[in-house]
Amino acid sequence: MNKPNLIIRIHNYNKVSLGAILGACPPALLNNFTLVPWVSDSPIPVEAAQARALIVYSIMLPHLQQVAKELKQLHDAGSAAETIAGGSQATAAPNSVSELGFDYVVCGEAEDYFPQFLGDWLVNSARKGLHTTSRGKVDLNLYPGFSELVGYLPPLEISRGCKFGCMFCGVPRLHAGTLRHRSLTSIEAIVKEYFRIKPTRKRIKFLASNAFAYGSDGRQPNLAALKDLLEMLKRIGVPEIHLGSFPSEVRPDFVTPEVMQLVAPYLSNKTIVMGVQTGSDNMLKKMNRGHGREHSVRAIALLREFGFQPHIDFIVGNPDETEDDQFELIDFMDEMLEKYQVRIHMHTFVPLPATPWENKLQSPIHEKVKQRLRELERAGVLDGWWENHIGYFRTAKG
Numbered sequence: 001m002n003k004p005n006l007i008i009r010i011h012n013y014n015k016v017s018l019g020a021i022l023g024a025c026p027p028a029l030l031n032n033f034t035l036v037p038w039v040s041d042s043p044i045p046v047e048a049a050q051a052r053a054l055i056v057y058s059i060m061l062p063h064l065q066q067v068a069k070e071l072k073q074l075h076d077a078g079s080a081a082e083t084i085a086g087g088s089q090a091t092a093a094p095n096s097v098s099e100l101g102f103d104y105v106v107c108g109e110a111e112d113y114f115p116q117f118l119g120d121w122l123v124n125s126a127r128k129g130l131h132t133t134s135r136g137k138v139d140l141n142l143y144p145g146f147s148e149l150v151g152y153l154p155p156l157e158i159s160r161g162c163k164f165g166c167m168f169c170g171v172p173r174l175h176a177g178t179l180r181h182r183s184l185t186s187i188e189a190i191v192k193e194y195f196r197i198k199p200t201r202k203r204i205k206f207l208a209s210n211a212f213a214y215g216s217d218g219r220q221p222n223l224a225a226l227k228d229l230l231e232m233l234k235r236i237g238v239p240e241i242h243l244g245s246f247p248s249e250v251r252p253d254f255v256t257p258e259v260m261q262l263v264a265p266y267l268s269n270k271t272i273v274m275g276v277q278t279g280s281d282n283m284l285k286k287m288n289r290g291h292g293r294e295h296s297v298r299a300i301a302l303l304r305e306f307g308f309q310p311h312i313d314f315i316v317g318n319p320d321e322t323e324d325d326q327f328e329l330i331d332f333m334d335e336m337l338e339k340y341q342v343r344i345h346m347h348t349f350v351p352l353p354a355t356p357w358e359n360k361l362q363s364p365i366h367e368k369v370k371q372r373l374r375e376l377e378r379a380g381v382l383d384g385w386w387e388n389h390i391g392y393f394r395t396a397k398g
């Protein structure tokens with residue numbers, strides 16, 4: 001008898017999440033399927049029209065409409081395949097994904113759930129509809145976080161979750177306020193596997209909400225854990241260790257002299273990405289950032305002192321942001337540019353689902369503030385999609 005088809009809908013944007021769930025499936029389970037990668041713009045695979053097939057999606061907000069169109073094309077082409085969707089959009093706003101017509105939708109971390117689901121699906125006992133997984137429960141050490149099936153070795157996830165509660169951010173709520181770390185044993189095994197798969201590889205990058213919080217309680221750096229991590233990576237011969245650069249940025253209150261003295265000799269990255277968000281203490285309080293302007297200034301100065309290029313995230317147009325707050329932000333950026341030659345990564349506030357500010361609107365951005373941001377962009381010291389996101393959600397919701 002033919003095996004059922006497991007069609008994996010791969011785009012550049014979902015290789016990390018698909019890799020995580022496929023990597024969580026034991027090979028013996030996947031052997032029950034004919035595995036069919038369906039990559040980017042390639043046509044609908046013929047296997048989708050065959051009797052028993054399951055298409056796996058992982059969706060992010062910007063791709064929702066494209067996925068809706070594709071489901072309609074599948075339907076129009078007479079596809080008999082069942083469909084399952086997970087990913088950040090299904091987690092943050094599950095109804096927006098359910099209403100597209102998927103047979104199964106997974107809200108939440110899916111490493112524990114997906115292998116179980118596949119086993120049930122094989123014997124026709126998978127329950128249709130929305131399934132919500134327990135938040136903050138997945139043990140990172142049980143899973144490799146990648147799969148060769150998607151053809152991508154992602155930045156290695158060393159920590160998941162966050163103990164802070166910034167109003168614009170969904171991470172704490174999505175992970176029930178937990179912060180979980182991958183063990184050194186698990187990290188070492190994955191790094192060795194990366195080098196086995198690609199022996200010419202030099203650079204290892206990491207994924208974490210706050211890279212310098214590795215091994216900590218999430219509130220203060222754990223110097224011993226950071227040292228153990230970096231020593232292990234050096235011992236096993238990682239040629240280039242990149243920590244604190246995208247996608248593992250850091251918080252200003254974790255950039256201390258002790259942390260910098262410890263990490264600097266090990267790191268190959270020249271840039272460290274840090275979330276500072278605003279220059280106004282008033283706005284930092286409203287954002288519930290848990291640090292002040294002075295922390296940011298000290299951290300930026302320290303990054304420079306230790307030879308790193310600070311690349312700083314800022315957000316403008318936050319809820320209840322006053323003109324004074326915005327002018328303070330511009331003054332702060334100008335001061336940091338002059339004193340420390342920072343680079344700026346600029347965002348405009350968007351009310352993301354599953355965040356405390358999900359129902360808030362952008363504050364209008366003062367014309368003079370926009371002008372200054374454009375000048376900095378032209379000067380080559382500011383990047384980011386800030387201007388594209390002005391009014392973004394109001395337009396999207398109609």
Ligand code: SF4
Nearest residue numbers: 162164166169171209
């Ligand atoms: S922005 Fe960073 S520090 Fe704040 S809640 Fe999100 S992950 Fe945590």
